[in-house]
Amino acid sequence: MGTTIQLACASIGTHDAWTLTAGATKVIAVAQPDDDATTVIRTSTLNAKQSFNLDNLPGGASAIVSVTTVARFNESAASATTMRAFLLLSAVTENGTTRNPGAAYTTYSEAIAKPGGGTWSVADVNALEVGVEEVADSTETAGCTTLYVEVVYDSAGSDFAVFLTSFLPPLLAAWEGVKTCLRSFWTQPA
Secondary structure (H helix, E strand, O other), rough: OOOEEEEEEEEEEEEEEOOOEEEEOOOHHOOOOOOHHEEEEEEOOOOOOOOEOOOOOOOEEEEEEEEEEEEEEEOOOOOEEEEEEEEOOOOEEEOOOOEEOOOEEEEEEEOOOOOOOOOOOOHHHHEEEEEEEEEEOOOEEEEEEEEEEEEEEEEEOOHHHHHHHHHHHHHHHHHHHHHHHHHHHOOOOO
């Protein structure tokens, strides 16, 4: 259960080593939709990282159910160049699975553990950075055209809201019936 939201990249984060090769800005280059070579960031430098700050969760979010990273990668041609997504929180990095997508753009979705371990909180997600890294280099360049984090969260008071909308109207109707009975009882002549 819960509400699912895609948190888009909002601004450049801690790492800024990939190059904008198509698009207006790096943030726009990795934004949805998956437009592949129309907007893309690239690198051919081993261990080069690019990270982004994310949009915040809505104000009513109270508990995190899951955090999933989505990245769309390719290489300029099929080779041994590999890349991965990563999460960065409070200067701690948690790496995703190393990928070798080949020349075709391929979308990868994976749950990456919370950097530093433990359970996710709303504050953690709101302070989170998502990024990409070239892991192994060849003569080809690594590319990323889409990057975001999908979060499933519960809202504060959602159980109470269900209670109010499900049980309160019949309770109010019953109370009106009780009031009517009491009025007729009190107004009857002795």
